[in-house]
Amino acid sequence: MTELRRHAEQIYGEAIRRALPDVAVREALRDFRPGxxxxxxxxxxxxAWRMASAALEAVSVDGGLVVTKYGHSQGPLPGLEILEAGHPVADAASFAASERALALVQGLGEEDDLLFLLSGGGSALFEASDLSLAEFQDINRRLLSCGADIQEVNRVRKRLSNVKGGRFGAACAPARVFSVVLSDVLGDRLDMIASGPAAVDGSTLEETLAVAEKYGLELSPQARALLARPLPAALPHVESRICGSVSQLCQTAAEVCRGLGYEARVLTDRAAGEARETGENLARNLLREREAGKPLALILGGETVVRITGKGKGGRNQELALAAAPVLAGTEGTALFSVGSDGTDGPTDAAGGYVDGGTRDRLRALGMEVPAVLAENDSYHALKKIGGLIVTGPTGTNVNDLSVGLYRPPAMP
Structure with a gap:
């Protein structure tokens, strides 16, 4: 293993470790005063599992429910029912879990409290709709493959939902709701994190219809009628706390980089746009800035998108990293990685990808050209063949993605 690869593992490993919600959840719950x-x-x-586990150490509860992605539960939790469901597209288990949650809070009174713990992925995992599951899934798949950013995606699906856009929060009334939120959304907007089940929506119907028109979504009359339903205008019984975010992830990464001897700069914690373009631009910035001749780490966080043009396998972090490979090709002392803090990148078992100045030529030696791989959206198989996948397994947190370009002068020890 090269020194750059070892440094990459230290950087994302420590950044993710410090983004785990345990301490942050317990800190947020100091303000929770149940009736x-x-x-x-x-x-x-x-x-969800890790947040619930941390909460149980700080608060006594009379029962409840954990809804998380398949494979992300880490075992039983006392007094809580644990359900796993589909992501990134809701499935029958998502619908069933959400109906279970709605039934759980039905009948709560003014002296009761709901502790609502929310993290990224909830937009798919926590879902109920008057549409059929098949129609709902079809709309979601088209949104996720057309290049729409996450805020555009959420504007549409929250209005098709019976639990998003504040509707779950409204269903809990008159009970008090104390919401602790782990943010994976740029700007930490409560109405956008997991599509805001307990937050007043800040978007308009006109903005939502504009998204449908922009991407040519064909919607049934029933779907259009659901989009027009009013969302809760106020949720006075809901109190929310954000306990972690991508900005913290980036700052931690910068601290680790400095500890390894790099000059570290956070370029942005609101990266968006297409993964390929983001990877290419980060690599170009790295090559330009390395002219100073000092160890350098350029850091960005956020959530890019992938435009589906092929039938391969991959995720936005793998695609971002692989797109950087031709830019870095032939350079010494350069590397770039991108990783999802939750440990999963798209529909794969990898968290992200790692490339360096030799990646393009290693792929060429196997008969693979990066542009063709990207056109087929097959970054997973390409990176796997050359040992470029980053595999962490489910981490227990979710505060968006971390991408880092590294330069270390080859002559340095």
Whole structure:
């Protein structure tokens, strides 16, 4: 293993470790003052199990529910029902889990409390709709493959939902809702994180219809009628705390880089746009800035998108990294990695990808050209053949993606 690869593992490993929600959730719960009635817990998202586990160390609850992605549960939790469901597209288990949550909070009174723990991935995992599952899945797949950013995707699916856009929060009334949120959304907008089940929506119907028109979504009359339904205008019984975000992930990565001897700069914690373009631009910035001749780390966080043009396998982080390979080709002392903090990147078992100045030529030696691989959206298989996949397994957190370009002068020890 090269020194750059070892440094990459240290950087993303420590950044993710410090983004785990345990301490942050317990800190947020210092402000939680349950009333004399029942206290129930509902935890939703890729980090739902870990958030619920941390909460149980700080609060006594009278029952509840954990809804997380397949394979992200880490075992039983006392007093809580644990359900796993589909991501990135809702499945029958997502619908069933959401109906279970709605039934759980039905009948709560003014003296009762709901502790609502929310993390990224909830938009797919926590879902109920008057549309058929097949129609709902079709709309979601088209949104996820057309190049729409996550805020555009969420604008549409929250209005098709019976639990998003504040509707789950409204269903809990008159009970008090204390929401602890692990953010995976640029700008930490509560109405966008997991499509805002307990937050007043900040978008308009006109903006939502504009998304449908922009990407040519063909919607049935029933779907259009659901889009027009009003969302809750106020949720005075809901109180929310954000306990972690991508900006913290980037700052931690920068601290680790400095500890390894790099000059570290966070370029942005709101990266968006297409993964390929982001990877190419980060690599170009790295080559330009390396002229100073000092160890350098350029860091960005956020959530890019992939435009589906082929039938391969991959995720946005793998595609971002692989797109950087031709830019770095032939250079010494350069590397770039991109990783999802939740440990999963798209429909794969990898968290992301790693490339360096020799990646393009190693692929060429196997008869593979990067542009052709990207056109087929097959970054997973290409990176796997040359040992470029980053595999962490489910991490227990979800605060978006981390991408880092590294330069270390080859002559350095």
């Amino acid at each position: 004399p009635g029942r206290t129930l817990l509902v935890s939703v998202g890729k980090a």
